[in-house]
Amino acid sequence: MNPVDQHEASMAQNNIRSPKGSQTRILLSSVFGPYARDDEYGSRRINPMELYHNQVTRAQGGFSLRMFHRTFGLMMIQANIEAPCTLLDFPSQERFIAEIRETDYDVIGIGAIIPNVGKVKKMCELIRQCRPHALIVVGGHIAAKDDISQIIDADVIVRGDGIRWFRRFLGEAEDAAIGHPAVLSGFGGRIMGINIGDRPSGTAAILIPSVGCPVGCNFCSTSALFGGKGNFINFYETGDELFAVMSRIAAKLKTRSFFVLDENFLLHRKRALRLLELMETHQKSWSLYVFSSARVLESYTIEQLTGLGIGWVWMGLEGENSDYQKLRGVDTRRLAQRLQAHGIRILGSSIIGLEDHNPENIGAIIDHAVSHNTVFHQFMLYTANPGTPLYETHRRAGTIIPETEFPAADAHGQYRFNYRHKNIQNGDEERFLLEAFRRDFEINGPSLARLIEVLLKGWLRYKKHPDKRIRNRFAWEVFPLRSTYAAAVWAMKKWYRNNERLAGEMAALLTDIYAAFGWITRIAAPLIGRFAYRSLQKEEARLAEGRTYEPVSIYEKNAAALALESAALARAKVPILEAPRISGSPAPVASQSV
Numbered sequence: 001m002n003p004v005d006q007h008e009a010s011m012a013q014n015n016i017r018s019p020k021g022s023q024t025r026i027l028l029s030s031v032f033g034p035y036a037r038d039d040e041y042g043s044r045r046i047n048p049m050e051l052y053h054n055q056v057t058r059a060q061g062g063f064s065l066r067m068f069h070r071t072f073g074l075m076m077i078q079a080n081i082e083a084p085c086t087l088l089d090f091p092s093q094e095r096f097i098a099e100i101r102e103t104d105y106d107v108i109g110i111g112a113i114i115p116n117v118g119k120v121k122k123m124c125e126l127i128r129q130c131r132p133h134a135l136i137v138v139g140g141h142i143a144a145k146d147d148i149s150q151i152i153d154a155d156v157i158v159r160g161d162g163i164r165w166f167r168r169f170l171g172e173a174e175d176a177a178i179g180h181p182a183v184l185s186g187f188g189g190r191i192m193g194i195n196i197g198d199r200p201s202g203t204a205a206i207l208i209p210s211v212g213c214p215v216g217c218n219f220c221s222t223s224a225l226f227g228g229k230g231n232f233i234n235f236y237e238t239g240d241e242l243f244a245v246m247s248r249i250a251a252k253l254k255t256r257s258f259f260v261l262d263e264n265f266l267l268h269r270k271r272a273l274r275l276l277e278l279m280e281t282h283q284k285s286w287s288l289y290v291f292s293s294a295r296v297l298e299s300y301t302i303e304q305l306t307g308l309g310i311g312w313v314w315m316g317l318e319g320e321n322s323d324y325q326k327l328r329g330v331d332t333r334r335l336a337q338r339l340q341a342h343g344i345r346i347l348g349s350s351i352i353g354l355e356d357h358n359p360e361n362i363g364a365i366i367d368h369a370v371s372h373n374t375v376f377h378q379f380m381l382y383t384a385n386p387g388t389p390l391y392e393t394h395r396r397a398g399t400i401i402p403e404t405e406f407p408a409a410d411a412h413g414q415y416r417f418n419y420r421h422k423n424i425q426n427g428d429e430e431r432f433l434l435e436a437f438r439r440d441f442e443i444n445g446p447s448l449a450r451l452i453e454v455l456l457k458g459w460l461r462y463k464k465h466p467d468k469r470i471r472n473r474f475a476w477e478v479f480p481l482r483s484t485y486a487a488a489v490w491a492m493k494k495w496y497r498n499n500e501r502l503a504g505e506m507a508a509l510l511t512d513i514y515a516a517f518g519w520i521t522r523i524a525a526p527l528i529g530r531f532a533y534r535s536l537q538k539e540e541a542r543l544a545e546g547r548t549y550e551p552v553s554i555y556e557k558n559a560a561a562l563a564l565e566s567a568a569l570a571r572a573k574v575p576i577l578e579a580p581r582i583s584g585s586p587a588p589v590a591s592q593s594v
């Protein structure tokens, strides 16, 4: 479709209205699994549904952090429409078919990223077969793919803000306040073969204050999806609004930490500083885990960051001498070390394959990235995602590799470039990428040990802070060091007994932990540590046999959908408490929003 036709189609799609308004029955679904295997629909073994293991700790074996995250975009839509809406997250193909056969949905929405295009195509075909009158709506990053309308049989492709589109489509108030789902940020967590558990008191709630990022780096698909450079959407404009939402989530989930899913949270300075004021006034000892660009971070004092409870930052390092404005004039190594000295865990993000990278300089580039010694380190290939300026540059130059040669399912940033790189060819980028992960792991050791070290530093620095609110947060964060984390370090010391350097580092860390927490920790560490060591051994054996992990399928209804279901059951004179299950699926639970 040429750009003019595309614009007209998109205008027409923006203006369609549901004849049933808020009575429209909606199903929202993520793409079907299983995910961590190679299959005809585009699942890839190296692209599992585990964010950290996929692109941060993938070379750390049994030490890799394994965790699943919900499809938050679909949850936000469900929480912000009045129409009955069911959400199916991580279904199998059979579960998806059962759901669309069972219920007479008017609209079926699918959220996906571009590598999942084969799955979305299959789901559209299934909907046409099983529920031919349903309107098919597709959104998320996949909407940026320029030929998407020719590949999948959908009625509407929603680009950008799905909440606004659905509200308009249903005839509901587009500008009504944004409700926020009350949900934990991750589930199914596992490290060293041990299930971390999903206790609300120990897991951060998700918080989405804004989407998009006005900085507009040329490769950034998230920024591009919401308008690119200069654009973003604030769900909560002010610190007061944000504070109210956070208070409600904290009360509902009994949590005290937030994973702030906002591309550049601290960039919204006025809102962040007002939030700080309110946290101080109301004595909130919350922890905030945020994404932030380096220059923005530098514009805050350490007192402000500590006061805001910033305990963890995902920060783009991109690459030595890269020319991104957000990094200009910032010594990222010094910044990372300074923040970590204050207990702020850094997840540094580096790119392999920038324009000037070549086989001769890539070793030094990797060494520079690794020398940051951040708690976590993400490495991604410089990928030209449709919708981004980088993609446009390659499209105009004719250097995008056609999908007949390189399927979209493989363009996930952990395998190969999707364009012809001027200096790196023949698939060498995969070797460089894996080398970066390996070197970071070999030199800096398991991320878990780095995290424990930074937590300890933070606590030692702030345990006597005059402000009780600050002291409390550090005390809460450091609590596991007295037992389980100390045990993990004990197990790591044993694990590395044939690696003099890392064994020495683990021994020194353990000594520091004992010195900080005393004899109970000294007794507990070896006792629990033996269990952790055996568990790590078993996990390594499972991984060597090819074990992968998949998320459970989740099925949730909003209040209107639950009311509809209750009414149907009452009509059928089925006791409501015995709501039937679809075979193999969990019973629906009410989605919670505040």
Ligand code: SF4
Pocket (backbone or CB within 6 Å): 213, 214, 215, 216, 217, 220, 222, 223, 263, 264, 293, 316, 326
């Ligand atoms: S600063 Fe980060 S989030 Fe913002 S555009 Fe650049 S890469 Fe994307």
